[in-house]
Amino acid sequence: MRYFLVNLAGILLRFIPMKAKTGLVKIGSPTKDSPVLLTGNYILTVSRVKRALREMDVYLLIANSDGINIWCASMGGLFTSKDVIQIIYDSGIDKLVKKKKIIAPQLAASGLEKKEIKKQTGWNIIWGPVYVRDIKAYLSANLHKSPEIKKTSFPLLSRLEMAAAWAFPVSVFIALCCLLFWNRAILPAITLTWFLTLLLFTFFHQYSRFIKKRGLECVGRRVRFARLMIWSLIMIVITIRAELFGYLDPISMIKASVLSLIIVIASTIDTLGFAPGHKSSLHPDKFNIVRVDSKKCSLCGECVNVCPAECFELDNKKLKIPGASVCVQCGACIIQCPCDALSFFTPDGKRIDPDETRQFRLNLSGSRSVEIKKS
Ligand code: SF4
Numbered sequence: 361m362r363y364f365l366v367n368l369a370g371i372l373l374r375f376i377p378m379k380a381k382t383g384l385v386k387i388g389s390p391t392k393d394s395p396v397l398l399t400g401n402y403i404l405t406v407s408r409v410k411r412a413l414r415e416m417d418v419y420l421l422i423a424n425s426d427g428i429n430i431w432c433a434s435m436g437g438l439f440t441s442k443d444v445i446q447i448i449y450d451s452g453i454d455k456l457v458k459k460k461k462i463i464a465p466q467l468a469a470s471g472l473e474k475k476e477i478k479k480q481t482g483w484n485i486i487w488g489p490v491y492v493r494d495i496k497a498y499l500s501a502n503l504h505k506s507p508e509i510k511k512t513s514f515p516l517l518s519r520l521e522m523a524a525a526w527a528f529p530v531s532v533f534i535a536l537c538c539l540l541f542w543n544r545a546i547l548p549a550i551t552l553t554w555f556l557t558l559l560l561f562t563f564f565h566q567y568s569r570f571i572k573k574r575g576l577e578c579v580g581r582r583v584r585f586a587r588l589m590i591w592s593l594i595m596i597v598i599t600i601r602a603e604l605f606g607y608l609d610p611i612s613m614i615k616a617s618v619l620s621l622i623i624v625i626a627s628t629i630d631t632l633g634f635a636p637g638h639k640s641s642l643h644p645d646k647f648n649i650v651r652v653d654s655k656k657c658s659l660c661g662e663c664v665n666v667c668p669a670e671c672f673e674l675d676n677k678k679l680k681i682p683g684a685s686v687c688v689q690c691g692a693c694i695i696q697c698p699c700d701a702l703s704f705f706t707p708d709g710k711r712i713d714p715d716e717t718r719q720f721r722l723n724l725s726g727s728r729s730v731e732i733k734k735s
């Protein structure tokens with residue numbers, strides 16, 4: 361029951377940090393040879409990791425990630441080497457196991473620097489799978505990572521979770537607005553919000569493909585501004601129509617749904633970085649390309665191991681980046697490369713030094729401007 365309630369709260373209030381207690385948790389009856397795993401203190405993640413590990417004998421280190429999920433906290437500079445070093449010392453884990461080896465979530469590679477952690481504590485970081493659901497199989501396979509568990513995916517269940525995470529706060533906001541100015545629209549407006557959000561996330565992949573196929577990411581500034589104006593107009597039209605004819609009229613309801621769907625689709629362009637007012641780091645104007653300096657590369661494979669988008673291909677002689685165009689700009693490969701062979705290049709060809717990428721994390725608008733405080 362507690363697990364269900366934590367999951368429900370975690371999904372509906374996903375955008376609000378929820379902190380679990382940091383520290384060392386013993387799961388089962390771990391011994392000196394048991395594995396040590398690491399996670400952040402986001403309450404939903406902790407609950408899911410513990411559930412995935414039940415019936416096993418392991419140590420779980422819960423480090424401070426400010427109550428935010430691992431990937432967001434790592435990308436945003438809230439889950440860093442400093443937090444891991446702190447938990448290693450505070451927990452006294454070095455007295456409990458023989459091998460100084462911590463299995464960390466792969467998505468933490470955008471935030472932690474394994475070289476720094478090793479230097480300061482003597483502990484080795486090993487990158488585990490991307491998702492909690494694969495931990496058990498990964499441990500049972502003697503820490504072998506198949507290509508499938510290295511890659512991020514967006515399956516239907518996750519998409520529905522994300523839809524609920526968007527729809528809930530939007531519904532609350534709409535309900536509060538309606539309560540103040542437009543009482544009778546509360547129920548239809550909330551129903552519409554959930555319906556459209558679920559629809560959009562269910563068909564997210566088809567929608568993304570449609571946008572890419574049409575080249576919508578390449579539209580100019582004026583077109584983007586015009587689109588913003590059109591969205592605003594549609595909003596005004598819906599409001600007037602609903603006020604005049606009532607949302608409960610079926611024809612108005614269908615028309616309003618179609619128009620709102622257009623708005624939701626257009627609004628999601630924003631999250632992909634193609635909106636009139638804001639361009640995230642995925643927009644072509646800002647998209648940094650990862651390149652390799654073959655002379656420096658030792659072919660160690662660390663970048664292949666941490667990349668969540670399968671951008672790299674490595675053989676005995678060369679590292680190639682055939683998937684550079686699907687890079688999600690997480691910076692993990694650059695941060696972890698032991699030879700500084702990888703760098704971001706800006707659209708105008710300027711090289712960003714790897715140490716600069718290590719020092720700055722992404723802010724909310726997708727720019728690398730959050731400075732990391734070194735331990
Ligand atoms: S992590 Fe660096 S050194 Fe290792 S294979 Fe990748 S580019 Fe080469």
Ligand code: SF4
Pocket residue numbers: 650666667668669670671686687688689690691692693694
């Ligand atoms: S290639 Fe892109 S997606 Fe892959 S690890 Fe590097 S920055 Fe992240």
